Amino acid sequence: MSIEQALTDEERxxxxxxxxxxxxxxxxxxxxxxxxFPVSGWDALVWIVGNAVQTAHFFQSAFGxxxxxxxxxxxxxxxxxxxxxxxxxxxxxxxxxxxxxxxxADHHRAHGDGIADIALTVPDVDRCITHAxxxxxxxxxxxxxxxxxxxxxxLATIAAYGDTVHTLVDRSRYTGPYLPGYVARTSTLQRRPxxxxxxxxxxxxxxxxxxxxxxxxxxxxxxxxxxxxxxxEFIGDDIATDYSALMSKVVANGNHRVKFxxxxxxxxxxxxxxxxxxxFYGGPxxxxxxxxxxxxxxxxxxxxxxxxxxxxxxxxxxxxxQLRARIGEVRVxxxxxxxxxxxxxxxxxxxxxxxxxKPTGDRPTVFFELIERHGSLGFGKGNFKxxxxxxxxxxxxxxxx
Ligand SMILES: [Fe+2]
Numbered sequence: 168m169s170i171e172q173a174l175t176d177e178e179r180x181x182x183x184x185x186x187x188x189x190x191x192x193x194x195x196x197x198x199x200x201x202x203x204f205p206v207s208g209w210d211a212l213v214w215i216v217g218n219a220v221q222t223a224h225f226f227q228s229a230f231g232x233x234x235x236x237x238x239x240x241x242x243x244x245x246x247x248x249x250x251x252x253x254x255x256x257x258x259x260x261x262x263x264x265x266x267x268x269x270x271x272a273d274h275h276r277a278h279g280d281g282i283a284d285i286a287l288t289v290p291d292v293d294r295c296i297t298h299a300x301x302x303x304x305x306x307x308x309x310x311x312x313x314x315x316x317x318x319x320x321x322l323a324t325i326a327a328y329g330d331t332v333h334t335l336v337d338r339s340r341y342t343g344p345y346l347p348g349y350v351a352r353t354s355t356l357q358r359r360p361x362x363x364x365x366x367x368x369x370x371x372x373x374x375x376x377x378x379x380x381x382x383x384x385x386x387x388x389x390x391x392x393x394x395x396x397x398x399x400e401f402i403g404d405d406i407a408t409d410y411s412a413l414m415s416k417v418v419a420n421g422n423h424r425v426k427f428x429x430x431x432x433x434x435x436x437x438x439x440x441x442x443x444x445x446x447f448y449g450g451p452x453x454x455x456x457x458x459x460x461x462x463x464x465x466x467x468x469x470x471x472x473x474x475x476x477x478x479x480x481x482x483x484x485x486x487x488x489q490l491r492a493r494i495g496e497v498r499v500x501x502x503x504x505x506x507x508x509x510x511x512x513x514x515x516x517x518x519x520x521x522x523x524x525k526p527t528g529d530r531p532t533v534f535f536e537l538i539e540r541h542g543s544l545g546f547g548k549g550n551f552k553x554x555x556x557x558x559x560x561x562x563x564x565x566x567x568x
Pocket of ligand 1: 372374455457536546
């Protein structure tokens with residue numbers, strides 16, 4: 168599959184050019200003809216939250232997303248509200264129970280706000296399911312068509328870590344706003360004058376937190392079942408502070424559109440941030456979503472103006488004489504990064520700028536990363552220690568450290 172083919176129609180409509188996308192998310196060329204489970208990219212991140220009406224508003228007002236479709240009691244959905252939001256190639260679907268008997272209410276009671284479904288676009292749902300089943304995956308929903316006047320979508324769902332699932336979506340024969348059952352909908356929310364057109368262009372990666380000792384089994388799952396390859400590996404000292412540690416491995420699909428770092432806790436003197444997540448999420452789940460932006464400074468300023476809170480970076484991070492030696496020349500002056508708490512990392516391929524939000528729900532679980540890549544295909548390994556120390560200060564303030 169060439170990089171050109173990796174661009175979906177929706178991305179073309181979002182006026183994302185290929186070079187921009189290649190840079191933004193670190194796309195690579197790959198030959199998909201021999202791939203037993205070809206994945207084109209992200210279809211949607213489907214959230215289950217306690218108040219979809221207000222979370223959808225938050226993603227519009229604070230994250231600059233655009234409401235494009237809706238399902239709810241007015242459209243005949245007596246179970247839940249669902250709002251479909253876009254920013255460039257990224258799609259979030261925010262759902263919340265309307266009927267107290269909804270299974271969404273059970274999910275929310277167990278996990279709090281979280282990502283229930285990391286849905287992926289695939290060219291051939293049946294081929295993927297045949298392979299996944301042969302490799303021992305749990306098929307939760309068999310391949311089936313759903314149709315309306317806009318065409319037909321083919322879907323199937325497999326189980327992933329915890330209660331997280333992957334719905335496989337082929338919407339190549341569909342022109343509607345999201346899925347059958349949804350109607351097109353826009354919002355009356357007004358952008359502030361001078362606000363950037365969009366604050367991020369694509370999803371870069373979604374991190375999964377799994378139980379102690381389970382990381383390698385999930386790496387194996389993505390290798391074997393979904394044909395993902397290992398990208399990088401961080402173990403031990405790289406991401407350990409004096410008090411907590413984690414192990415992390417990264418798997419990616421063929422063209423690197425979809426990247427899944429997988430974390431498990433490692434022994435430390437105190438409870439690690441992964442342990443805290445597992446306790447409050449009630450098991451494994453999606454920990455953070457990295458959003459690709461081509462202007463991290465503008466995005467941070469716009470989000471902060473809307474009240475989004477970011478992790479503070481210790482001032483010593485910027486005054487460290489080794490920082491300049493480590494990062495070399497970057498697009499943004501260090502003073503600009505320092506005033507916003509933006510982190511920098513460099514590897515043999517280039518550099519990246521990144522920053523992390525505080526958890527955005529009631530539980531100390533899911534949060535976001537903003538990432539601006541300049542050639543680097545990494546995940547900010549050099550920043551892990553600086554970041555973890557910042558996270559631990561927040562954990563301590565919550566009394567969970
Ligand atoms: Fe990340």
